[in-house]
Amino acid sequence: MLGKTASGLFWMFRYLERAEATARLLDAGFRIALTRAGSSRSEWESVLTTVGQLQAFRERHGEATSSKVIEFLLTDRDNPSSIICMVKSARDNARGVRIGLTREVWEATNESWMTLDKLLTGKIPEADLPDTLTTIRQQNALVRGATNGTMLRNDGYNFVRLGTFIERADNTARILDVKYYLLLPSISQVGSALDIKQWETILRSVSALRSYQWLHGATVNPRDIAQFLILHEQMPRSLAFCYNKICDNLGYLAKNYDLRTEACEMADRIHLDYLGRSMDKIFDDGLHEYIEGFLAANGRLATQISQDYSFGVTS
């Protein structure tokens, strides 16, 4: 397959994943703002930090308020990191790699863009935010479902999966990076009402509150949350889950192409270095340093993949 096509598929799914992650963060931030658990300003700032947009936001809008942050991350067509712009980027990539997609996937993507283009016009009243975010998630699910149900499991699909999981690992690690202090063992194991809300927010922002409770009952504690988001192999947004998938997909490519690239080796090393440790070791070494190291390694892997599979200058 063309390097350009591989790149388009990889980026299309990175954008979709990131758009969905942003929607989830907005949802979690909005809940905190509603329940007034803690300062809503600092909560919105941590949302902006998680998506790497605090600086850009401050330059344009100054202080973080619900309505400004929502507009900035949802409907602002001048902000390339807004959901509407990312959905458009996903759709533009899809259009560019039309031949790498089935008709169903293309139509779902295109229709999703048309629906959201119409929906995310003008200012969204806060009362409509939950419905709007639900629609975004549903549209995304349609694309994912069409992909899952109709695409040939060939190299193209491997790049779809690589884009998805590189991005997802990045998102989960960023959430951990911004909230790591809440998860440190030094904080009281019992936790105040405020802490519990904050912890729940972390789980919510990765759509994992329910599954966490399923596994751990009603007792929310920071150590288990960190373990759940980092090492739990069944949790679909954990770093371990993402890297299992990344290594699998690079492995399929190696088999298919009869060539183990540097990216394959690198992914295996990251897997071993970062996910072969115990939670105790991670805390002993410093959670913050661990996450920063992981984010950098994940970024290097993305670059290596684009080199090894000839994504070209336009990626």
Place this chain on the structure above:
Amino acid sequence: MLGQDGGKSGDVRPAYQAFRKWLDSQPDMRVARKSEQAENFFRKIGITFNVYGEDEADERLIPFDVVPRVLSGNEWRKLSKGIEQRVKAINAFLHDIYHRQEILRAGRVPASLIANNAAFLPKMMGFDPPGGIYTHIIGTDIVRTGPDEFYVLEDNARTPSGVSYMLENREIMLQMFPELFADIPIREVGDYPSWLRRSLSACAPAACLDRPTVAVLTPGVFNSAYFEHSFLADQMGAELIEGSDLKVVDGRIAMRTTQGYKPVDVIYRRIDDDFLDPLNFNPESMLGVPGIFDVYRAGGVTIANAPGTGIADDKALYSYMPDIVEFYTGERPLLQNVPTWRCSEPDQLAEVLDKLDELVVKEVHGSGGYGMLIGPTASKAEIEEFRAKLKENPEGYIAQPTLALSTVPIFTEQGLAPRHVDFRPFVLMSPNSIDIVPGGLTRVAMNEGSLVVNSSQGGGTKDTWVLDD
């Protein structure tokens, strides 16, 4: 109304009878409702085009009309025989023009028309394209003026577009009104992509030793026909490439793949000759591949259509087509040519200037319905403007009578109404056969009385049925 396609107003032509019967039996508003849904369908599949000069991001839809254009089996047989004859002649003409130029020696076509023509590529002289095929794909534009009168308006021998509309128009009709296809014997058009692939593969270059790799070369996502390029590549199971994906490697054209550079055998290019190769043609081109023409001449790749085919559909040569057909086939042309005044000849120019208000004047090198004068509907000022242009540069123009184009019905809010149409069947040529898919693109002037069917100027499309009768 349904009788207008070549017939007298009022009677329903036989080919339309089954459709008419179905239409009369439809509950109120069903067709109107479906007609509205059609737009959503086209938006969803993304079959849009960009209008040059407007915002590039603006993707527009071509209007679709739900009333099919119907041709009987007999009409089709007649038409396709005529097209086949014409296409054979065009290919023979191209071979001759780029070799011995017998037709010029015989004085049937003036040598000056070739030598001074920008569409003529001297670099093609003496070269035999793989399989002997110059025009792998031709879209012959045809209009009808009476029951048995078909005229060829243009022979699009460069990179005719619109075939995706033929296929998607059929697809939507199947989705909206499946019962029509169960009740009426309508011939299939969906084989086109596999025929195209077969036909292109049959022209693989000498250097290809295995199953040929076919690719569609597009200028990119901002091109007005990008949808069609990606659609055809997808349907053929071919790669969709841009110049930036390609380079010359070991005397072959190679594309950058996830496993390194791999050779391409047959390139169905949807970019003009001029942009193909900055080393051999327009040095400013960013769309092409430096050196591709040299690889082509050395037998390393097939380019479809061959470079230089534009000389065959040049408007300056159009009026010679009947001679060209006769010269190479030894037969009388089966399809008529529209009578054409060559403004380059002084006595013909005088005649044209005398009755500008009755004629259609076209730029020799124009396309897409731009830069033409339609005398009967033009204002005095427009006519005078063209008079000045004609005197200034007579070689740049030809003139034709306004034909009494047939109309076909379209669906409007006020019911059925007649509109003018033209028709573009798509012809595939390979060393083994000439294949014409039974159907084509019917373009319709959506505005009442208008004769301009180009999509850039408010034209729409409709499904075209060839009956298996």
